[in-house]
Amino acid sequence: MAAGAQNNQGEIFIKNVTKIYDPEGVHVVAMKDCSFDIAAGEFAVIVGPSGCGKTTLLNAIAGFDTITSGEIYLDGELISSRDRQIKPDVERMVVFQNGALFPWKTVMENVIYGPVVQKRMKRSEAVDAARDMLHQVGLNGIEDKYPEELSSGVQRRVEILRALINKPKVVMLDEPFRGLDAVAKTVMHEFLMDIFCESPRTMFFITHDLDEAIFLGSKVIIMTTRPAQVKKIVQVDLPWPREHHLLGSQIYLDLKREVLEAVHEEAKKAFEAGEREMA
Amino acid sequence: MMSRLKARVTDPQLLRALIGILVFVSLWYLFTAVLNLPRFKLIPNPIAVLKDWFSFTPASGRSIFTKVYYLDIAYSVGRTLAAFALATILGVSLGLLMGWSRTFYDFTFPIVELLRPMPPLSWIPLAILILPGVEIAVVYVTFIAAFFATVLNTLLGVFSIDKNYFLAARCLGSRPKDVFMNVIVPGSLPFIFTGLQIGMGISWMSLVAGEIIAGKQGLGYAIYEGYFLYQFEHVISYMFTLGILGYISSAAIRAAGRKLMAWEARRRGA
Numbered sequence: 001m002a003a004g005a006q007n008n009q010g011e012i013f014i015k016n017v018t019k020i021y022d023p024e025g026v027h028v029v030a031m032k033d034c035s036f037d038i039a040a041g042e043f044a045v046i047v048g049p050s051g052c053g054k055t056t057l058l059n060a061i062a063g064f065d066t067i068t069s070g071e072i073y074l075d076g077e078l079i080s081s082r083d084r085q086i087k088p089d090v091e092r093m094v095v096f097q098n099g100a101l102f103p104w105k106t107v108m109e110n111v112i113y114g115p116v117v118q119k120r121m122k123r124s125e126a127v128d129a130a131r132d133m134l135h136q137v138g139l140n141g142i143e144d145k146y147p148e149e150l151s152s153g154v155q156r157r158v159e160i161l162r163a164l165i166n167k168p169k170v171v172m173l174d175e176p177f178r179g180l181d182a183v184a185k186t187v188m189h190e191f192l193m194d195i196f197c198e199s200p201r202t203m204f205f206i207t208h209d210l211d212e213a214i215f216l217g218s219k220v221i222i223m224t225t226r227p228a229q230v231k232k233i234v235q236v237d238l239p240w241p242r243e244h245h246l247l248g249s250q251i252y253l254d255l256k257r258e259v260l261e262a263v264h265e266e267a268k269k270a271f272e273a274g275e276r277e278m279a
Numbered sequence: 280m281m282s283r284l285k286a287r288v289t290d291p292q293l294l295r296a297l298i299g300i301l302v303f304v305s306l307w308y309l310f311t312a313v314l315n316l317p318r319f320k321l322i323p324n325p326i327a328v329l330k331d332w333f334s335f336t337p338a339s340g341r342s343i344f345t346k347v348y349y350l351d352i353a354y355s356v357g358r359t360l361a362a363f364a365l366a367t368i369l370g371v372s373l374g375l376l377m378g379w380s381r382t383f384y385d386f387t388f389p390i391v392e393l394l395r396p397m398p399p400l401s402w403i404p405l406a407i408l409i410l411p412g413v414e415i416a417v418v419y420v421t422f423i424a425a426f427f428a429t430v431l432n433t434l435l436g437v438f439s440i441d442k443n444y445f446l447a448a449r450c451l452g453s454r455p456k457d458v459f460m461n462v463i464v465p466g467s468l469p470f471i472f473t474g475l476q477i478g479m480g481i482s483w484m485s486l487v488a489g490e491i492i493a494g495k496q497g498l499g500y501a502i503y504e505g506y507f508l509y510q511f512e513h514v515i516s517y518m519f520t521l522g523i524l525g526y527i528s529s530a531a532i533r534a535a536g537r538k539l540m541a542w543e544a545r546r547r548g549a
Binding site: 064089090092093094096104113114147149162163166 | 448466542
């Protein structure tokens with residue numbers, strides 16, 4: 001079953017995107033002539049050295065920041081260029097690195113926030129929908145808890161549900177499982193896998209964890225060290241839904257070697273660049 | 280029920296609190312009644328103060344059995360509450376607006392920072408000249424320092440909010456007014472309540488000073504009167520009255536804070 005078959009929305013074209021921070025002053029080229037496409041309903045995973053500009057790209061797609069040149073299209077609509085920047089909206093939902101559930105709202109209030117504030121659902125409808133979603137992923141009985149009363153793994157799942165209830169075209173996740181232990185991560189992967197297979201939509205997933213990248217991604221986009229460009233794109237043609245025993249299979253190990261080699265080259269370059277800066 | 284009461288009585292925290300108070304009162308007694316230290320000659324000992332405070336016929340005419348005692352309290356509490364309510368409404372509004380709008384901040388921050396350090400009492404002459412009636416002048420002096428403490432803490436509260444909450448709110452489809460109500464207001468509440476605590480403390484301080492200088496009734500005014508009339512028992516009992524009122528007002532603010540910020544209380548496991 002090809003994920004994305006039922007969904008033909010959320011196609012992203014990234015064309016020659018360049019981002020220069022502080023062009024008049026320090027002039028940091030975060031990204032130079034970066035181009036790649038993400039098909040509708042594709043699970044794209046972005047890996048690359050720290051500080052290479054992955055988050056820069058996410059911010060541009062989300063509408064949090066502008067780009068210096070190039071164009072980004074979502075379903076044929078220009079959403080970001082030098083002269084045009086569409087503001088953030090519910091079609092491009094972001095799940096943040098350090099988590100951004102509102103600590104002053106309960107789990108239920110967090111999840112229903114989007115549909116209620118957009119006046120897309122009545123409060124009671126949104127509560128029903130949220131309860132169904134929580135129930136479906138086995139998160140019962142936490143509706144009235146505050147985020148900080150929950151483990152970070154549960155917080156992340158709730159935050160992902162808060163994004164999904166809006167049925168966005170694209171879900172962008174910036175290292176969402178960083179800092180979770182290995183066991184919790186496995187749970188998160190299965191959770192994300194399940195909801196992705198249930199209703200496939202375009203995913204833009206940033207990570208450092210190569211196992212995670214291959215396990216979840218339908219393609220892995222490896223970025224170069226700064227200024228970021230696409231180093232290599234590895235298609236992951238493993239069947240969905242993926243199971244954890246895959247991680248021992250030969251095809252998986254081959255993919256991992258391929259990704260690892262590309263990442264390692266860039267990591268070395270980044271390290272040497274760092275050494276030069278230190279010297 | 281009994282065991283809970285027993286646990287309460289043998290609770291080391293309560294015991295330590297009682298010991299602390301006992302040591303303080305003993306030293307006071309020692310200095311005034313036993314040692315008769317030269318500088319403490321005119322200072323009444325704790326027993327004399329209590330006797331006067333709880334007397335049916337106090338020498339000063341002021342005890343818990345006299346009407347004037349409650350009138351003094353009513354005046355002071357009324358002034359403080361009026362000043363504090365005004366400081367909260369205006370201070371929180373101004374602080375939130377300053378934190379919300381960069382333009383408004385640019386206009387207002389320098390002048391706020393210039394006025395803020397002025398000691399409340401330095402306002403007395405202007406307050407009396409400009410405001411109609413001494414009563415309003417005293418309230419103004421009580422208000423002004425609490426107001427600035429509230430503004431500053433509210434502003435810091437808005438600045439303390441994680442940027443990601445704003446981004447998340449925008450992603451989720453919030454208009455500016457939704458961001459204000461759902462991110463800025465709740466996000467700055469912990470700092471606002473710190474500001475209110477500080478503000479309440481400053482209010483009481485400025486109130487007594489204001490009453491001494493410009494008042495006609497109230498606890499501060501009565502303390503000063505007691506000083507001139509050599510009624511030191513009532514000076515001290517009124518000081519403790521102020522202490523108790525301050526303690527109650529702080530506790531009330533904390534309780535309101537816990538109610539409004541259930542998420543904070545639960546995080547601390549309260």
